[in-house]
Amino acid sequence: MISLPDSRTEPDGSAVVRVLSYNIRSMRDDTEALARVIRACEPDLVFVQEAPRFFRWRKRAAWLAARTDLVVLSGGGSAAGPLLLCSLRATVERTEDVLLPLTPGLHRRGFATAVVRIGGARMGLLSCHLSLRSDERLAQSGMLLDRVRTMDVPHTIVAGDLNDRPQGRSFRRLAKVLQDCWAVKPWGSEYTSTPADPHQRIDAIFATEGVEVLGCGVPLGLPGIEESDLLAATDHLPVLAALRVPAS
Secondary structure, eight states: OOOOOOOEEOTTSOEEEEEEEEEOGGGOSOHHHHHHHHHHHOOSEEEEESOOOSTTHHHHHHHHHHHTTOEEEEESGGGTSOEEEEOTTOEEEEEEEEEOOOOTTSOOOEEEEEEEEETTEEEEEEEEEOOSSHHHHHHHHHHHHHHHHHTOOSEEEEEEEOSSOTTSHHHHHHHHHSEEHHHHSBOSBOOOBOSSSOOBOOEEEEEOTTOEEEEEEBOTTOTTOOHHHHHHHOSSOOEEEEEEEOOO
16 A cells, blocks of 8 residues: 655645545444544644534543543534644644534534644634535535635645535535545545444545645555554444645
């Protein structure tokens, strides 16, 4: 397997960052396997979906961060599930947890957002987990794009569980405005669901124009990642990308 570029800051101030998106199913599975997978990906930024959000959720998020040599950036229970973790490369400018309108009978959804600097690059981050219901999911994709526009940053990275395939209305709505990193420069494998039978891509990493995609995909075969850990960690496969974010 061709490796992704390592994290680094370029002489011009631009930053190569490793970005991981992962639905962790509320840490109901093998948490040690989950931590091993995340560590092996060596991410600077982790966009989590289905983080613990009920009893002692902060303690569990802190445990995951500590076991993966990262820190909690924003989200978790206060964002209805999406969570952001980061390495110490990131200097935090601000964070905001956003709760979306509640549809009676459906799960509450939200966004975990932040603005950080890595090297000379300033970037917005947004972790999302869109609805299972098509009409609500489409509305939430519009809210996501509105949030990206109002973050007031030169570059933004969005990642999450879309509950939609690339041909779906919500996925296409996002890909019309943002770069679908897998489509731009595929690396690794494509399908994220399910680990035992990968057959659909419902998890994705997006970036605004100007961010250079160096590779993006499911890190099957990456050194340090065992298939048994991917099967035991959760019910999704992770998506890993290397992005070059210009200095700003």
